[in-house]
Amino acid sequence: MRRIGAADTEVIDPSPRRRRRVSRATRVGDKPRWYFPGALAVGVAGVAVPVLLLFWLTGQPRPVACALTGTALWLAVQAGQRRFDSRLIGESRSVLATVQDWLILLGLLALARTATGEHSDPIVALLALLPALVVTAAYRMTVHVHLQASRRAAYAVRRVLVVGEPGAADAVVGHLASRTDHAYVVVGVVPVGDAANGSGAPEAARLGAVPPGAPRWDADAVLGAAVEHAAELVLVVPGPLLSGARLRSLAWSVHESGLPMAVLPGVTEVAQRRMRLSVAAGLAVLHIAPPLRRGAQVALKSALDRIGAAVGLAALAPLFAVLAVAIRTGSTGPVFHRQQRLGRDGEPFTMWKFRTMVVDAEARKAELAAVNEHEGPLFKMRKDPRVTRVGSLLRRTSLDELPQLINVLRGEMSLVGPRPPLPEEAERYDEVEARRLAVKPGMTGLWQVSGRSDLSWDETVALDLQYVENWSLTYDVDVMARTVKAVVDGRGAY
Structure with a gap:
């Protein structure tokens, strides 16, 4: 891997007559070299070894041929889905994508079985293919975690030159700098117009407010800046001073x-699956599908919520009894704490939790307002004196949240969703923050799996809006899987 300070690009001569191409490797980015061979090795080992071993132990016909066929098809499916693309590998956890690939593999093998007349035991074959699903998903998650950690240390990133009017360019630079879950690091800005550059990034060049008479002038300035800062991508923020023919001319030269x-469309927190690009009369049109608010997925989510809550309450009844005894032994007061919260569209409901504070905690909240450690309307203290000894343990392990299964069963909450706010918190919401109330609140969500109380209020709102606008059943499955790690980690739980 290479840190952002190193430069190994070929020189780009900005003159119109002499231009050398940037090497392909630098355009892809500097991810660890072991990602790809590791993916191939896991793909081979995940199918070949278990199929060969299990078929041989159970006396199935042609174990070697079946192992080779299964391995070849598994690698072909992943290659066809671009899972080995160096630009994509590690960019997401890919658990659901792995399940999709695995189901395609089963379908192809079923067709091959019918076409060849192969008659091995289907149950044995299915068991032999399960390791491919497990080890591939585990490897992809490992790669994703490693890549995210590398980017926090400024490795495996792409050097980006931002071109645009200062106000818009400043916002883009700030947004990219505020997060590390992406591949872009801004190494320079090319402002368009006379306004001052307030982004904090180096001003690599400047384009005039009026397009120059010679179409090469814009390109020479941008390409010269790209050479000087070893940029690997030109990121354009279009606007009144940089649009139409001027933008097209710059794109040609770059x-x-x-x-x-790349050109920023100006929308944020919209999942890729909701966007579709088309062309009308030569104009690029970006279509954005509305967020899911009704339909089959919403009905299925509600049904799964209630079924999951019912099963959870039945299975956890013995644990509830143990926790109830611990709470009553540790301090005086009721086992459960009931509090009014706001649900979908601001509808009030009574939320259930195990009591983790002293009985007069609400009355004492006002006297602690001056030492609130959280910005915005949310009140949080790392060492809240109202929390009991047993309550501290319950909060650290998130066991205090389990009674909310009652709210899920009643349809007031969901298993996954934004954090349910207090009425006094919601009274202080602006229009953007109030958007969090567009869906049912959840027992877990992006806030809980991303750091919880360690997050700033702006980060909390951004995560909730990301969920509200882009949720799907597969999104919920991903959050539920990440919840297990968040509970074990305990970061931000206080």
Whole structure:
């Protein structure tokens, strides 16, 4: 891996007559070299070894041929789905994508079985293929975690040159700098117009407010800046001073030089699956599908919530009894704490939790307002004196949240969703923050799996809005899987 300070790009001569292309390797980014061979090795071992071993132990016909066929098809499915693409590998946890690939593999093997007349035991074959699903999903999650950790240390990133009017460019630079879950690091800005550059990034060049008479002037300035800062991508923020023919001319020159170029559409927190690009009369049109608010997925989510809550309450009844005894032994007062919260569309409901504080905690909240450690309307203290000894343990392990299964069973909450706010918190919401109330609140969500109380209020709102706008059943499954790690880790739980 290479840190962002190193430069190994080929020189780009910005003159119109002499331009050398940037090497392909630098456009891809510097991810660890072991990602790809590791993926191949896991793909082979995940199918070949268990199929060969289990078929041989159970006396199935042609174990070697079956192992080779299964391995070849498994690698072909992943290659067809671009799982080995160096630009994509590690960019997501890919658990659900792995399940999708595995189901495609089963379908292809079923067709091959019918076509060849192969008659091995289907149950044995299915068991032999299960390790491919497990080890591949585990490897992809490991790669994703490693890549995210690398990017927090400024490795495996792409050097980006931002071009745009200062106000818009400043916002883009700030947004990219505020998060590390992406591949872009801004190494320079090319402001358009006369306004001051307030982004904090180096001003690599400047384009005039009026397009120059010679179409090469814009390109020469941008490409010269790209050479000086070893940029691997030109990221353009379009606006009144940089649109239409001027943007098209710049794109032609940048692409001819061998540098990739991207244009920001100006929308944020929209999942890729909701976007579709089309062309009308030569104009690029970005279609954004509305968020899911009704339909089969919403009905299925509600049904799964209630079924999951009912099963959870039945299975956890013995644990509830043990916790009830511990709470009553540790301090005086009721076992459960009931508190009014706001649900979907601001509808009030009574939320259930195991009591973790002294009985007069609400009355004492006002006297602690001056030492609130959380910005925004949310009240949090790392060492809240109202929390009991047993309550501290319950909060650290998130066991205090389990009674909310009652709210899920009653349809007031969901298993996954934004944190349910107190009425006094919601009274202080602006229009953006109030958008969190567009869906049912959840027992767990992006806030809980991303750091909980360690997050700032702005980060909390951003995560909740990301969920509200982009939720799906597969999104919920991903959050539930990440919840297990968050509970074990305990970060931000106080």
